[in-house]
Amino acid sequence: MAFSKKGVFTQDMIDEIKSAGIRRDQARQLVIDLETRGSRAFPLFLECLQETGQHSLAELLHNGAPPIQLQPATPTQVVRPVLQPIPVSSPMDVDKHIKDEVPLHPVPRPTTTPSPSPEREHIRPRPQGRPRRDSIQCYKMDASPCGHCLIINNVEFESRSDLSNRKGSNIDCDKLERRFKALNFIVEVKTNLKQRQIKHELSALCKMDHSQYDCCVVIMLSHGTEVSHSRFPGAVYGVDGLHVPVQNITNYLNGKNCPSLQGKPKLFFIQACGGGEKDTGFEVSPDEVQPSIGGADADDQTDAIPMSSSSDSLSMSDEPDARATLPTPSDILVSYSTFPGYVSWRDTQAGSWYVEILDRILEENAATDDLGTMLMMVNHEVSQNSAKGIYKQMPGSFNFLRKLLYFQSQA
Template identity: 65%
Template structure:
């Protein structure tokens, strides 16, 4: 989008979010080719009209130079003439042309607070402010060596983070969507080795006392249908819900959770839309309970060649180099609604994910191992950090690296049930 038009949208953003009715203009954007159906679905997945308006504006700024004129036309066609005229009134003369120059700042020396046994507190004397140009600033003293470091009294540490209740039997439902055989018309290759990943995930989550449901080779509409079925179930007797998706993936516009996963017929479902099915508002019986999503799929088409590791890090890299092939690339109140959700990705958004046709994917292989070895003692976030570290040390084809990651809005620590605990 033209820079001037982007500035106009930002200038009147509050008016647009407050007054815009996205439902009225989505069809117009679709018919004009400005938005795709996936983008419309992503906008409509937002709960409130305001959030839908915000998401529409975020996507609109990415849609090229014809997006702004099309927006004005859609506003007129749907009777929102006042908003169209407001945007048309914004010209370059009324927009900020540059960022105001920031005043020069000279840092003041940092003084370490001193502990007083008499008052049982740290005393801090603020530095004396010196007018610039009248005298030079004092030179801070060099850091003291370990032998000069003051001995401070030990203070007891108390963990204040609560843990989720995870003692129901079964603990919850684990839905696995395993897409491995794709329609020829989709231009996506079959995902050999995905069944190995599926078997590992089914086995480990049964061991963690989940009721596991496996669905195979789902089309775009069937993925959304299965998520809708899961959201409509009564989870009152459960403590948690898990969704695992093994498929091809791609990048997608988002406000919270990036990426999208493909149905076997080709179209992709945004991860944000998938998580929204189980939000506290759409699935009341899961309110306040952890909802976990594990995504084994490409996040895009970039290949990471990594960087040179310092000598002291190399000794930890005991995992051999692999010749694995990547997942196929693709064209591309109460508690807050967005809470108690964790999404774990096999790769950072924008990059490929690697899979061995005989042994399965890097990510699932290590996720399975870490859960099996550590579920009895470690919380989920700690274990996913272990997975990140393990996968990051592998080299595909002796060159390419992979970096998993996770987005968490969990409010408490999560410990799985385990036969060893």
Template identity: 65%
Template sequence: MEEKHKRILRRNRVHLVKELDLSDLCDVLLRKDVFTQSMINDIKNCETKRDQARKLVKDLETRGNEAFSAFLEGLRVTGQQNLLELLQKSAPRVHFQPGKSTEAGYLLIQPHPVYIEDAVPKKPRTQPSPPPDEVFKGPEVRPRRDSIQYYKMDARPCGLCLIINNVEFEPKTELSIRKGSNVDCDKLEKRFKSLNFVVEVRTNLKQRQIKSELSALSRKDHSIYDCCVVVILSHGTEVRHNKIRSAGSWIEIDQVSHNRFPGAVYGVDGNHVSVQEITNYLNGQNCPSLQSKPKIFFIQACGGGEKDIGFEVSPDEAKPSIGGDGDQTDAIPFSSSSESLSTSDETDAIPTLPTPSDILVSYSTFPGYVSWRATVSGSWYVEVLDNILEEHAATLDLTTMLTLVNDKVSQNSAKGLYKQMPGSFNFLRKHVYFQTSE
């Protein structure tokens, strides 16, 4: 299916999920070879009518260039005129001709050429049809495949979500209280509960306690779930893989190379846990019941001590920024944070790490830089992430929503000067669509 047709389906997904009547529509789409019988069975096996409609709309995007027009035809012949008109408002208009009746009583409809209304001026009916170069034909239809490009996300509950919220650090660490972090924690706890996750919150954990909670999470049986989410709110730093020579052999000081997931988060005792180690607890080797399922990590912590002052843009690109004098950072600067991060890429450490398939790590800031947090409203990153999930989780996939988060946070400004750029390390193989209550 073409991207513009996918956007139309996503834009109207809430209405489609609420109002779509699948009783006869599935049979029409089956006869038109849009879906196979096994795909129809998968749709009908979903627990609720809304889940069935949501899966049909998602799967429709994978079914070739004729699927959209066939879907419109299906809406027409099954009497779902309101949805048909809703989609046609922003879609190329499809004109139908009466056709012969099928054995089931439905019309065999032959569509006329499809015209892009935005590209072709409206003309009186007496004028001839547009010239051939204005007729939308689309690329050649590719062979259809039964493989779905979305992770299964219809288990109830969808999965477990662990939130680690470190606010008050031991005096010996000289780490400041993270004012506003409880606001972040409350927001994300409510958000992931609304997305049908079982949420557990742990507060003020030491390094060994962080590891213990992650280890316990990895030992749980996730076979009844479709996803797992870990959120860590803490001070952070940039760490490196260092080695010293002793008695003719190399001894590693930091045991984990960060060639895949840089950075680390602090326990309240001042000892850090690397992001690489955090993700390893849930990879396919250490947590078999999460194999081939999305494992998503959200890290609200600094990636280092550098502050980004941004760069000048043209007036057309400039947007109002927010942020004030009360903004704080979650930075614990690494002593050599100004050095290139690429020096941590130790080739002899790569073979010892499992492949991090089906993992996405979303960082609040670019590796090596500070992450800003307002003492009253919480961190920039979590506030924007929560708003984007609330507004778009029903219609957009996770990676698209994180791009919107990146854009929104990048427009903020701390003390009128400093900027922040979130980002992700994405090893997912498919799209992730969260469950919503629409």
């Protein structure tokens, strides 16, 4: 494709445009993506149209559509109330005047019931003992089943990939399958997928009708690496040694590509390394010291692969412009097993630190705590571990949820 040769789009972006549906949807996706590719993208787009013989379309886009003449509206006179300045005798009285100020012309409240917002709002009853957070709404999470949960578990890697097999990952997979079934999700497990198969499964999940569900979960268990990014860092490997960037994984389920999940939480849990750097930690005061799960003799492995080259082909001069026009994801949370750039530790007998603690925290606290609070608990407990008595690990998340999320719980 000419766009790829001129550096306007990467191959991954072209594949995503082609999978958008019918040609009209593909064209719409092309225009939307074109706006995010910097100041050089549109002139190169016109140049590609000229080279492929579409001169009329190129000329129309270059010159623009004829302007539409609009009749000016009749101005209406607005009567504004005259406000008297508040006398201030001293700096100490300023806050008092502001707090006691009363509107001179109070506006009466409407007596009719307002029409419901198109967005799904839900106020969940607060169980006894839960802290009051009345100013923050909760996501609706009472559908049965609650939603789909896709687990991709890559254990055995092809020899040509130069990636080792991930012993202990099946333990992680079994724990998370049981846990999310207990949280009333429809769980589907896919094992040992190549890059294109990962994309196919995510595309199939995107095309499902999620209107009767309240949430969607994707769990990736694999080797990982650090890649250049504009939103979510990191990438996950297929068993063929080819990776899928995390930001591409989230794109499948965002509100633009999966309309039936608009306004609903999309959760991504990534058990994979964010890079090859090992963290030896730093000294703390004695009251911070706690026993570690990992020890000097523990059979710990990492899911680390060296940093991959950038997936962006635009020049650095266009980078600030491209980033400035990217939309902010909403209702998405990506939980990483480790800080971007660092390795993630996995015990070949007990599974990964992150999944082991995440599973236990969900079991013990899902009935009373929201997801953000529970992930903070996971962060704290994983940070107390050490591999071979030396190395540390720090999970974290990119949280673009707008409300509190409480899972369904049998308790």
